[in-house]
Amino acid sequence: MTRRDILLGALFLWMAAVIWAAFLWAPAAAGFLGQSSRIVFFHVPTAWVATLSFLVSFIASVQYLRTRDPRWDVRAHASASLGIVFTILATVTGSIFARIMWGSYWNWDPRETSITFLLLIYAAYFALRGAVPDPERKAALAAVYAILAFVTVPFLVFVVPRIYWSLHPDTIINTKGRITMDSRMFRVFMASLAGFTGLAAWLYDLECRIEALRRKAEEEIL
Amino acid sequence: MSDPVRQRRLWYVIGGVAIAGFVAFGATSFRKNITPYVGFEQAKEARATRVQVAGELVQGSARYVEASRQLEFLMKDPEGRTMLVRYHGPKPGNFEEAKQVVAVGSYGDGAFEAGQLLVKCPSKYQGLETTPSS
Amino acid sequence: MTKRTVLCWCLVAAFLLAGGPAAVVRAQGGATRAAVPRDSGGPDLAPAIEVEAPAPDPAGNVAASSAVSDGGGSSGLMAVMGVTLIIWLGLFLYVFGLDRKVRRLEGP
Numbered sequence: 402m403t404r405r406d407i408l409l410g411a412l413f414l415w416m417a418a419v420i421w422a423a424f425l426w427a428p429a430a431a432g433f434l435g436q437s438s439r440i441v442f443f444h445v446p447t448a449w450v451a452t453l454s455f456l457v458s459f460i461a462s463v464q465y466l467r468t469r470d471p472r473w474d475v476r477a478h479a480s481a482s483l484g485i486v487f488t489i490l491a492t493v494t495g496s497i498f499a500r501i502m503w504g505s506y507w508n509w510d511p512r513e514t515s516i517t518f519l520l521l522i523y524a525a526y527f528a529l530r531g532a533v534p535d536p537e538r539k540a541a542l543a544a545v546y547a548i549l550a551f552v553t554v555p556f557l558v559f560v561v562p563r564i565y566w567s568l569h570p571d572t573i574i575n576t577k578g579r580i581t582m583d584s585r586m587f588r589v590f591m592a593s594l595a596g597f598t599g600l601a602a603w604l605y606d607l608e609c610r611i612e613a614l615r616r617k618a619e620e621e622i623l
Numbered sequence: 624m625s626d627p628v629r630q631r632r633l634w635y636v637i638g639g640v641a642i643a644g645f646v647a648f649g650a651t652s653f654r655k656n657i658t659p660y661v662g663f664e665q666a667k668e669a670r671a672t673r674v675q676v677a678g679e680l681v682q683g684s685a686r687y688v689e690a691s692r693q694l695e696f697l698m699k700d701p702e703g704r705t706m707l708v709r710y711h712g713p714k715p716g717n718f719e720e721a722k723q724v725v726a727v728g729s730y731g732d733g734a735f736e737a738g739q740l741l742v743k744c745p746s747k748y749q750g751l752e753t754t755p756s757s
Numbered sequence: 758m759t760k761r762t763v764l765c766w767c768l769v770a771a772f773l774l775a776g777g778p779a780a781v782v783r784a785q786g787g788a789t790r791a792a793v794p795r796d797s798g799g800p801d802l803a804p805a806i807e808v809e810a811p812a813p814d815p816a817g818n819v820a821a822s823s824a825v826s827d828g829g830g831s832s833g834l835m836a837v838m839g840v841t842l843i844i845w846l847g848l849f850l851y852v853f854g855l856d857r858k859v860r861r862l863e864g865p
Binding site: 428429430431432433434438441466502503504505508509510511514515541545548549552553561565566568570571573581582583585586587 | 631634637638641642645646657658659660675677715716717720725727739740741742743744745746747748749750
């Protein structure tokens with residue numbers, strides 16, 4: 402039992418508690434059909450983790466361009482992968498929620514349009530990586546692209562929902578900067594944010610280490 | 624291009640220009656294209672084209688004709704103009720609670736003929752026990 | 758154990774982790790949507806309440822139990838929670854296995 406094992410065990414218990422609380426401890430919210438408000442404990446953290454991952458990818462890309470250290474490239478790539486996975490999750494869960502709440506899986510609501518842009522922008526990142534064979538050139542181009550891509554993130558994630566009329570429920574932190582949420586819901590929500598962030602950090606760490614191992618193995622072969 | 628410092632500087636310039644471009648793009652072209660919802664006037668002009676119109680549901684204006692399964696109601700835009708909407712189909716379960724609706728269809732025959740009705744309920748992340756029931 | 762398999766698995770598992778509950782919530786919401794126009798499920802004030810559902814109060818839905826109002830109710834929620842927990846357990850064990858393997862490959 403290393404310290405890492407204990408931390409991971411704690412993450413497991415934490416998320417298990419969050420799952421229990423999300424369904425059985427927190428109340429269902431007013432104005433939502435049935436129990437559908439509970440999706441907030443899963444959908445919003447995935448979107449949060451996606452945004453965070455894109456931010457990490459941006460920072461790592463800047464660091465790569467400054468230092469030209471391939472480890473930064475590995476980090477940028479790993480976090481961008483995580484970002485797109487969680488963006489897809491947010492899209493899918495959001496679409497299901499849209500079907501329940503406003504009656505259509507997809508109607509190009511501003512929220513749906515903006516997340517599509519985000520997916521396309523980051524899909525292009527992976528296409529770019531796949532198109533350049535030379536590792537150094539690939540890393541440099543990808544880093545530049547990741548920086549450009551991140552410029553759109555604050556706009557698509559934070560600005561669009563606040564300036565366009567949308568069927569989407571109001572953001573948790575409303576336009577007046579106040580948080581309006583039942584206290585039990587809020588506690589579960591924050592715990593879920595923390596749990597998802599922990600899970601993402603773990604996956605990110607693992608992804609970086611696997612990539613490092615793979616690159617080392619490749620060097621040995623060559 | 625062999626000098627790494629010059630090369631890096633070049634990248635900074637290219638990056639800066641591109642970032643400025645992205646921001647400009649975001650500020651201008653997105654403004655209109657990102658929302659699918661059109662105003663009443665635009666919906667009337669579009670005629671047979673399928674459009675999405677968002678607006679406030681005029682309280683108490685809804686009338687459901689069971690026989691023809693038709694729902695008629697008035698919709699109000701931010702300027703206070705109203706438009707009659709005729710919706711064909713089963714009433715959405717949370718229609719009673721709706722404050723704002725999106726009608727998907729096209730304008731014709733003095734009313735907006737909607738094939739699909741999307742509703743926005745005034746949802747709050749508040750427990751049910753704290754809200755007074757009507 | 759390539760990077761791609763890890764990613765694929767994470768995608769599927771994380772999808773289930775987040776999408777599973779949503780899907781079942783959808784089923785419940787869908788039922789409400791079709792059948793009961795003016796109701797939005799019951800509040801689960803505390804898990805203890807679900808043992809003995811109080812009689813639904815017609816005046817206000819203060820005590821209306823979800824078991825009565827939306828066809829799934831507390832037992833439904835319990836089932837969704839169970840499924841989600843099992844998915845989380847599976848995801849965790851798989852990634853933990855990978856974690857162990859990586860640490861072994863990295864050597865001392």
